[in-house]
Amino acid sequence: MTKIWGKRVFSSSLLDSRFLFLAATVVGVLLTLSIFAFMVMLGLPLFSVHSLTLLLTQAWAPDQGLYGVFPFICGTCAIVSLSLLIAFPLSLGNAILIHLLAPRRLARFLHQVVKMMTGVPTVIYGFVGIFFLVPLVREWFSRGSGMCILSAALLLALLISPTMILVFLESFSAIPATHLRALEALGGTRRQKLLHVILPGARTGIITGLLLALGRALGDTMIALMVAGNATAQPESLLDSVRTLTAHIALVMAADFDSIEFKTIFACGIILYLWTAVLTLSLRCLHFNYAKSSHDQSL
Amino acid sequence: MTRVFDFLLYVFAWLCGLILVGAFGTFMVFLLTQGLPALGFDLIFGGTAIGDALLLKRVVSDGLLPAIIGTLLLIFLALVTALPFGLGAGIYLAEYAGKRSKSFFSLIFDLLAGVPSIVIGLFGFSLTIYLHKRFTFLTPCLLISALALALLVLPYLIRSTQTALEELPTTLRLTSAALGADQATTIRFVLLPQAAAGIFSGIILAIGRAAEDTAVIMLTGVVVSAGIPRSLFNSYEALPFYIYYMASQFSNQQELQQGFGAALILLSLCALLFTLAWLIRKKVTARLLYHHH
Amino acid sequence: MKKIIEIENLSFYYGKQQILDNISVGFGSSSIAAITGSSGSGKSTFLMIINRLWEELNGARMSGRVSLFLDHEKLDIYGRAISLSWLRRKVGMVFQIPNPLPMSIYRNLALPLQMAGMKKKDGIGQKVEMVLRQAFLWPEVKDRLRDDARTLSGGQQQRLCIARAMILQPEILLLDEPTSSLDEKAARKIESLLLVLKEQCTLLMVSHDQAQVKRVADEVLEMDGGRMSVLN
Numbered sequence: 015m016t017k018i019w020g021k022r023v024f025s026s027s028l029l030d031s032r033f034l035f036l037a038a039t040v041v042g043v044l045l046t047l048s049i050f051a052f053m054v055m056l057g058l059p060l061f062s063v064h065s066l067t068l069l070l071t072q073a074w075a076p077d078q079g080l081y082g083v084f085p086f087i088c089g090t091c092a093i094v095s096l097s098l099l100i101a102f103p104l105s106l107g108n109a110i111l112i113h114l115l116a117p118r119r120l121a122r123f124l125h126q127v128v129k130m131m132t133g134v135p136t137v138i139y140g141f142v143g144i145f146f147l148v149p150l151v152r153e154w155f156s157r158g159s160g161m162c163i164l165s166a167a168l169l170l171a172l173l174i175s176p177t178m179i180l181v182f183l184e185s186f187s188a189i190p191a192t193h194l195r196a197l198e199a200l201g202g203t204r205r206q207k208l209l210h211v212i213l214p215g216a217r218t219g220i221i222t223g224l225l226l227a228l229g230r231a232l233g234d235t236m237i238a239l240m241v242a243g244n245a246t247a248q249p250e251s252l253l254d255s256v257r258t259l260t261a262h263i264a265l266v267m268a269a270d271f272d273s274i275e276f277k278t279i280f281a282c283g284i285i286l287y288l289w290t291a292v293l294t295l296s297l298r299c300l301h302f303n304y305a306k307s308s309h310d311q312s313l
Numbered sequence: 314m315t316r317v318f319d320f321l322l323y324v325f326a327w328l329c330g331l332i333l334v335g336a337f338g339t340f341m342v343f344l345l346t347q348g349l350p351a352l353g354f355d356l357i358f359g360g361t362a363i364g365d366a367l368l369l370k371r372v373v374s375d376g377l378l379p380a381i382i383g384t385l386l387l388i389f390l391a392l393v394t395a396l397p398f399g400l401g402a403g404i405y406l407a408e409y410a411g412k413r414s415k416s417f418f419s420l421i422f423d424l425l426a427g428v429p430s431i432v433i434g435l436f437g438f439s440l441t442i443y444l445h446k447r448f449t450f451l452t453p454c455l456l457i458s459a460l461a462l463a464l465l466v467l468p469y470l471i472r473s474t475q476t477a478l479e480e481l482p483t484t485l486r487l488t489s490a491a492l493g494a495d496q497a498t499t500i501r502f503v504l505l506p507q508a509a510a511g512i513f514s515g516i517i518l519a520i521g522r523a524a525e526d527t528a529v530i531m532l533t534g535v536v537v538s539a540g541i542p543r544s545l546f547n548s549y550e551a552l553p554f555y556i557y558y559m560a561s562q563f564s565n566q567q568e569l570q571q572g573f574g575a576a577l578i579l580l581s582l583c584a585l586l587f588t589l590a591w592l593i594r595k596k597v598t599a600r601l602l603y604h605h606h
Numbered sequence: 607m608k609k610i611i612e613i614e615n616l617s618f619y620y621g622k623q624q625i626l627d628n629i630s631v632g633f634g635s636s637s638i639a640a641i642t643g644s645s646g647s648g649k650s651t652f653l654m655i656i657n658r659l660w661e662e663l664n665g666a667r668m669s670g671r672v673s674l675f676l677d678h679e680k681l682d683i684y685g686r687a688i689s690l691s692w693l694r695r696k697v698g699m700v701f702q703i704p705n706p707l708p709m710s711i712y713r714n715l716a717l718p719l720q721m722a723g724m725k726k727k728d729g730i731g732q733k734v735e736m737v738l739r740q741a742f743l744w745p746e747v748k749d750r751l752r753d754d755a756r757t758l759s760g761g762q763q764q765r766l767c768i769a770r771a772m773i774l775q776p777e778i779l780l781l782d783e784p785t786s787s788l789d790e791k792a793a794r795k796i797e798s799l800l801l802v803l804k805e806q807c808t809l810l811m812v813s814h815d816q817a818q819v820k821r822v823a824d825e826v827l828e829m830d831g832g833r834m835s836v837l838n
Contacts, residue, residue, distance in 0.1 A: 037401070038399075042471065046424055052436055115327070133584060140557070141559075144560050233427070233429030283431075
């Protein structure tokens with residue numbers, strides 16, 4: 015009878031499932047770090063012939079021996095910041111509409127639409143962009159091909175808005191009902207609720223949404239590649255065609271493996287990796303500080 | 314003054330809603346009007362007889378079948394590779410890791426989740442170059458793409474497994490422990506079955522991510538025309554890449570139509586997966602609420 | 607009389623707060639011992655020390671010596687060689703709020719056996735029926751064994767939890783206010799069940815219902831300010 019109750023004496027083996035789970039975790043960590051290591055390793059020959067400052071500041075003209083990725087950094091910054099400029103107010107407005115203003119059924123419908131939007135493949139945004147948005151932009155401004163910063167930013171705004179709206183909504187609804195009740199008891203209007211309770215209370219959530227959207231926009235390849243036009247020159251207006259860091263990686267792949275031109279894609283990769291790493295770290299700090307401050311308040 | 318502000322806020326919010334829904338609506342309507350007429354057996358099988366195509370007797374040259382099969386193979390291989398690691402790491406983070414190591418590991422996986430997919434593709438490609446020096450037969454292929462995609466979806470799997478386990482009520486663990494189960498037994502018999510639905514909806518989202526990603530496969534072996542791959546070391550076709558390619562390289566109206574058709578098929582696939590994940594998620598929430606009752 | 611549970615110099619801390627203060631006490635065999643006392647006096651903690659369940663909680667610390675007479679042998683359960691799984695199968699526990707696992711009635715009872723390594727062919731089905739009969743549950747649930755256990759009433763759930771603890775044939779059963787969340791009728795049913803069970807194992811029950819203690823307990827102890835005294 016005692017048999018099925020197991021051994022009385024404690025035993026432990028090295029093949030404990032615990033170690034298997036730990037091994038899986040460690041493999042994941044090593045892979046994450048080796049992404050960076052590989053890019054540095056393969057990009058290193060580039061830095062020996064080309065100084066880092068030149069790489070980051072020069073123009074891109076391989077036929078003149080210029081291999082700078084500066085125009086692509088500019089292109090990325092232009093598209094990303096314009097898309098955020100469009101998407102941020104749009105998302106905030108939508109979040110306010112869904113959380114506060116719209117009738118309940120409409121709000122639920124809008125919420126559902128926004129959730130669905132997060133599932134749309136980026137390549138389809140790009141595809142529809144080329145055949146619908148690009149001709150429109152070309153007509154409106156009757157200048158250039160229509161493949162430009164503006165077109166890409168508009169599409170990208172559509173891509174990142176749902177992410178932002180969902181994060182905003184989550185932080186809105188995380189605000190304790192008692193705070194809202196208190197204001198209601200004082201006869202506060204919806205506007206006062208929004209300005210004095212919801213927006214200040216959701217500050218961390220709003221910054222989180224912005225940073226997440228920024229990361230999403232920064233990392234997107236397909237929209238920029240398909241509708242931004244991929245010109246290598248320094249952009250001067252919103253209607254100029256540009257190439258982003260991500261698109262550069264996709265485009266130069268076809269070049270000869272041993273050329274300097276090819277090795278610049280590792281520089282782009284490293285820049286993107288570090289950039290998103292900084293974003294991730296800031297998100298972490300943001301939440302750490304937030305957790306700390308709300309803990310202090312509760313004491 | 315107050316009234317004006319209230320009014321402006323009102324107008325602003327409704328305008329934002331209108332713009333977003335309008336933009337997305339236009340997008341959908343355009344895609345549907347262009348894509349629906351293209352849908353049909355011909356879109357998928359080209360001129361080839363359906364039976365012959367499915368039994369691989371004849372090569373489908375102008376239909377989407379190879380691209381659809383390529384995408385399905387990719388999803389399957391990527392998932393099979395990523396699942397053991399995703400589940401294992403998720404379980405470790407939720408159940409075993411100490412406070413400090415948990416914080417460290419989740420930071421790293423947050424980092425991985427943030428890495429742009431093109432950079433993951435670049436990693437897959439660099440790995441191929443590196444390995445090619447030793448194993449000359451290895452070129453960008455189905456296997457490399459699947460491995461890179463596995464890395465792309467890994468953080469999603471880890472996160473969903475971890476959350477699904479962590480949101481289970483503590484009484485479950487205590488009850489199981491009081492019945493003499495050690496931690497491993499509790500995980501296997503009590504926690505994993507209870508967290509299954511949550512983990513499963515995470516898996517479906519990961520499938521959606523693997524199905525739609527274009528940047529990774531673009532760098533690791535997808536081509537426009539390869540037919541159905543015969544081995545892991547062949548190049549292959551995939552839906553998202555086909556859509557990308559058609560956007561710039563279509564040569565006639567029919568090819569453009571096929572591009573729209575492909576876009577519609579991919580969108581339906583993603584919508585289907587998304588809805589499925591949502592339904593499962595809803596069921597889980599209902600069950601957990603029931604438990605607290 | 608032979609002591610089944612022997613506790614010497616037991617102190618327990620939760621964080622910086624001292625819950626139990628140098629308790630030394632012993633309990634006899636095949637009897638029901640009841641611990642009474644105001645809430646928050648450490649009664650539940652005391653139970654969790656006997657099956658070492660407190661080790662699953664964070665921030666707790668204890669000192670002292672706990673010996674149980676199990677398998678005809680006196681054992682220091684905090685000794686190095688003791689397996690937690692073995693101990694907890696020998697010392698069953700029933701909680702204040704009925705805690706059936708979110709699965710079927712049958713599975714709730716079969717699971718402890720499966721987790722202990724028992725296979726279907728070893729007669730899990732018979733054992734399940736046996737403990738259900740013993741807990742007076744069989745007539746009520748025999749046609750709905752596949753239903754979710756949480757569809758049972760509170761009293762039925764608690765009897766299911768007692769049956770679940772008994773299916774492992776423990777030598778000691780700990781009960782943490784097993785009837786406090788139930789109505790009078792359901793509570794009485796559980797009490798009569800306890801009187802049957804005491805023929806098989808030693809019962810240690812926490813209760814603050816004085817009338818109930820009088821009805822079922824052979825020994826009564828009172829916990830106050832982290833110290834324990836024998837009443838009777």
